[in-house]
Amino acid sequence: MxxxxxxxxxxxxxxxxxxxxxxxxxxxxxxxxxxxxxxxxxxxxxxxxxxxxxxxxxxxxxxxxxxxxxxxxxxxxxxxxxxxxxxxxxxxxxxxxxxxxxxxxxxxxxxxxxLVSHFQPQQQAQAAMRTLRGAVEDAISSLPPLVKEGILGLVDRA
Structure with a gap:
């Protein structure tokens, strides 16, 4: 400050x-x-x-x-x-x-x-993507394997 x-x-x-x-x-x-x-x-x-x-x-x-x-x-x-x-x-x-x-x-x-905020965009983004991937996996668990692979591939490229 x-x-x-x-x-x-x-x-x-x-x-x-x-x-x-x-x-x-x-x-x-x-x-x-x-x-x-x-x-x-x-x-x-x-x-x-x-x-x-x-x-x-x-x-x-x-x-x-x-x-x-x-x-x-x-x-x-x-x-x-x-x-x-x-x-x-x-x-x-x-x-x-x-x-x-x-x-x-x-x-x-x-x-x-x-309280000093420690903004760590790289680590925070990676943690958010792991959380997102887990939520997507849960949401698409009942879909056919080929569809799940395609959707998870899109998530992994984001």
Missing amino acids: AGLELPERCGVMLLPDCTLFPHGGLPLHIFEPRYRRMLEEAMEGSCFFAVARLLGDESPRPADCCAPVGTIGLVRASREKDDGTSHLLLHGVMRVRFLRWHTDEPYPSASIEP
């Missing part, structure tokens, strides 16, 4: 059915008082906060109701309205593991650990 220093601890927005991906954008409407405070503090500091996927109902202990991995994002644009709510665009920077949740803020916050 050249030139970008991630905080060791940040606010975390808990969202059901929502995932922020690295390099993705997430438009948000900030209206809850706790998240308005979180945004205010983020904008006064590093402009970072994380998004965690809520797994069911929210509980007082985020570790019990959130995915253990989320994404830290950088606020790219934020507009506060007259009523104190805000519209913003959060840019996903990197996946993070939530190491420890803190209770000293009115909003969820956590100590985080960056």
